[in-house]
Amino acid sequence: MGDYQLVCPSCNQTQPASFDYSCSCGKPGLIYSNYSKKVLDIAPHQGIWKYIDWMPVNSPSSSVSGPVTYKSQGLAEELGLEELWVTFNGYWPEKKALTTSATFKEFEAVVTLQRMKEYNVNNVVVASAGNTARAFAQMSRTNEIDVIDVVPEANLDNVWLTEPECPLLNLISVRNGDYLDAIVLAGRICNLMGYTPEGGAKNIARREGMSSCVLDAAYTIGDIPHHYFQGVGSGTGGISAHEAALRLSASGRFSNKNMRLHLAQNIPFTPMHNAYERGSREIDPDLDMPDGKASVTKVVASMLTNRKPPYSPARGVYDVLHDSNGKTYAVTNDQAEKAMKLFEQLEGADIVPESGVALGALFQAVEAGTIQKGEIVQLNVTGGGVKNVEMDYDVCKAQPLHIVEPDITDEELRGLFE
Numbered sequence: 001m002g003d004y005q006l007v008c009p010s011c012n013q014t015q016p017a018s019f020d021y022s023c024s025c026g027k028p029g030l031i032y033s034n035y036s037k038k039v040l041d042i043a044p045h046q047g048i049w050k051y052i053d054w055m056p057v058n059s060p061s062s063s064v065s066g067p068v069t070y071k072s073q074g075l076a077e078e079l080g081l082e083e084l085w086v087t088f089n090g091y092w093p094e095k096k097a098l099t100t101s102a103t104f105k106e107f108e109a110v111v112t113l114q115r116m117k118e119y120n121v122n123n124v125v126v127a128s129a130g131n132t133a134r135a136f137a138q139m140s141r142t143n144e145i146d147v148i149d150v151v152p153e154a155n156l157d158n159v160w161l162t163e164p165e166c167p168l169l170n171l172i173s174v175r176n177g178d179y180l181d182a183i184v185l186a187g188r189i190c191n192l193m194g195y196t197p198e199g200g201a202k203n204i205a206r207r208e209g210m211s212s213c214v215l216d217a218a219y220t221i222g223d224i225p226h227h228y229f230q231g232v233g234s235g236t237g238g239i240s241a242h243e244a245a246l247r248l249s250a251s252g253r254f255s256n257k258n259m260r261l262h263l264a265q266n267i268p269f270t271p272m273h274n275a276y277e278r279g280s281r282e283i284d285p286d287l288d289m290p291d292g293k294a295s296v297t298k299v300v301a302s303m304l305t306n307r308k309p310p311y312s313p314a315r316g317v318y319d320v321l322h323d324s325n326g327k328t329y330a331v332t333n334d335q336a337e338k339a340m341k342l343f344e345q346l347e348g349a350d351i352v353p354e355s356g357v358a359l360g361a362l363f364q365a366v367e368a369g370t371i372q373k374g375e376i377v378q379l380n381v382t383g384g385g386v387k388n389v390e391m392d393y394d395v396c397k398a399q400p401l402h403i404v405e406p407d408i409t410d411e412e413l414r415g416l417f418e
């Protein structure tokens with residue numbers, strides 16, 4: 001079990017473990033956990049719970065989902081790489097990947113809900129572009145915590161369950177809204193009703209759940225990867241990957257000390273890429289995401305569309321890119337779709353568009369000569385195996401309990417919960 005303290009990167013104050021993520025200094029830095037165990041021992045559990053030493057919980061839940069890392073052959077050959085490792089987060093029984101909601105968002109949901117249970121929290125409001133909502137909805141079927149999912153109307157198709165018929169879920173969708181509208185509405189629900197926010201990038205349980213991808217890679221490969229590729233919307237996965245690499249590096253068990261982050265966005269919505277290329281710690285909406293709301297609707301990787309990502313705060317995306325000597329990428333829809341097809345052909349499972357964006361970036365990096373042939377490369381397939389899920393399970397599409405306008409009044413909003 002993870003014994004830890006919380007550290008604020010803005011003022012370096014340390015506080016004992018608690019449910020709260022804020023610091024008295026009031027600055028927006030992302031508070032992180034400092035585990036007393038400096039060397040991670042693999043625990044005799046399933047899935048992400050193998051890494052419970054570095055998870056902010058006391059005990060594991062019954063979940064078996066977790067990342068599966070394996071060495072690529074087909075794709076490695078195509079790219080001319082000797083050490084290409086795929087971390088597959090999804091459902092691919094042949095590879096023992098049993099994440100039925102089919103993305104790494106499930107790890108976040110599993111750890112967050114377990115932590116909430118341990119703190120006697122009985123409700124949570126989740127703002128999501130779709131995949132997080134699906135993961136939490138799926139988990140809420142076996143958990144007593146009341147989950148309220150808030151999702152843009154256009155992304156409702158992403159909310160499905162592995163059940164023949166969907167039960168009525170606490171699912172609220174925002175008409176004509178995007179992910180940012182869902183975040184804003186979820187925040188209002190928490191304020192009005194006193195419910196618990198999931199917390200986004202600030203939530204250490206979310207970050208530690210996602211960090212399992214790099215822990216799994218390092219313990220499978222025997223070293224920290226030199227390069228890490230991922231598609232990012234908020235960049236929380238990238239932040240988590242960096243945190244995992246820092247902990248692994250400090251454990252002294254591995255020879256490589258730095259893992260370069262390669263974070264990719266989907267053209268035409270690439271605010272973090274644009275800001276980082278300009279060398280800027282701030283996203284300037286006019287420069288970095290002109291027509292932001294319209295361009296969100298034009299990408300194939302609809303999960304990579306956060307208009308207010310945690311880019312600027314201490315230990316946010318800018319910092320982790322800078323610290324790791326990282327790079328950002330802009331990948332077209334066409335490149336992402338080609339990459340998805342190629343992965344399926346060469347590796348044998350379907351992957352989601354966000355993973356296609358990550359693979360598109362890897363192709364760009366190889367072409368640009370950024371990677372040496374023998375270096376260890378981790379491709380984070382953040383989601384995949386949806387076709388395998390559909391073969392093994394009946395799948396139902398969840399129906400929203402309410403579809404609301406983004407400008408719904410407080411009174412009307414309160415009415416939905418009475």
Ligand SMILES: *Cc1c(COP(=O)(O)O)cnc(C)c1O
Pocket residue numbers: 103104105131132231232233234235236237238303304352354355382383
């Ligand atoms: C959410 C999501 C991402 C992006 O994750 P970040 O939090 O932005 O790092 C990538 N791929 C999939 C499948 C996702 O659901």
Ligand SMILES: [Zn+2]
Pocket residue numbers: 008009010011012013023024025026027
């Ligand atoms: Zn502080």
